[in-house]
Amino acid sequence: MVEILNAAVQAMADDGVAGMSLSDVARRVGMRPPSLYEYFPNKMAIYDAVFRIGFEELNSALRTAVADWVVDPLSAIRNGHPVYMQWCIEHPIHAQLMFWRPVPGYVPSPDAFAPSIENLLLVKKIIASAVELGQLEEGAASEEGFGLYTFIGSGLITQQLANDPQGGFPDGQYSRHTSAAVEMWISRYSPDRSL
Amino acid sequence: MVEILNAAVQAMADDGVAGMSLSDVARRVGMRPPSLYEYFPNKMAIYDAVFRIGFEELNSALRTAVADWVVDPLSAIRNGHPVYMQWCIEHPIHAQLMFWRPVPGYVPSPDAFAPSIENLLLVKKIIASAVELGQLEEGAASEEGFGLYTFIGSGLITQQLANDPQGGFPDGQYSRHTSAAVEMWISRYSPDRSL
DNA sequence: GTCTATACGTAGATAGAC
């Protein structure tokens, strides 16, 4: 089960996310293709498992990094963002599946989508909390503020994965600007911009 | 030739960029698959043509929008960015091919890459010019400044295409924040931040 | 649970007639 998923991710790394084939996965785990159907009902179920597990692991990494967000949400944002970036850049296959739509015909199931929504809600709560504590202006918690926050994340990941896939974190040609990107967002909604 | 490319883009829209098949394209133009080989040596050449033409058209739209960048580069940035966004969101298939890597095994040829580089250079020149005229601080023309500029663009496009593909420009769930995103970047490098 | 055998479809590409 776990070995099959690991092999599938490896196969996607070699042939592209959409290029993964069951024969290839079976070969990697030392099985014949039909045996895979004991573990997954069809090919899309493998994508779905990778998608769901990706968000679960990302959420887990995030929650650890922002454990004390209740007392200092702004620091949680500063700490959490690089963790988010690092996870995505170190799991480029999961990230492609989670943030792009690279596989024709694959749509995440509601079940797989749940942790993705959980992820969004956590970020929203942290931002709202930073506003309540006066660490950020009200605009940060608006639709615009949240939108701008997600842009810098997805933009950074997209650029790094598409244009410098070999560069990792934190030294990649794009990922090295992670902090600068968060600070740009924070300073836009900072109540003490004159300092 | 042109009809074939249009049909190919339509096919990609229906079945995913990576899911386009020559049989489908041939059917759409009323031909048999072998006839396509009179126009393109293989399937990847079709992707390459779409990639190259995409950047050519985007560059053309951009150049028109920023025609007077020499006299007022900051306004050119403000005017050019929405044009860039609009073109990408109205040409989602081209944009996916240009900014993501959705097709296993397809790598843009140097020939197709040329207009992409031209695009980057134009943006860099405009930003550098804004710095020279004192419209932006020096940091805007640094690697960081340019990196942050590209993030907000690719992030916005990525979010809009992946999560709200039906929403267009300028009313899409994400694209509606185009101006706010540029202003966030501009204000970070604005010499008169106290105003 | 894993296998062999196979169904069934489709893909990209080429040969060669017209």
Next chain:
DNA sequence: GTCTATCTACGTATAGAC
């Protein structure tokens, strides 16, 4: 230039033996 015919390969998936 466009076609028919075909090659070769691979894909997902299922039936049924062990």
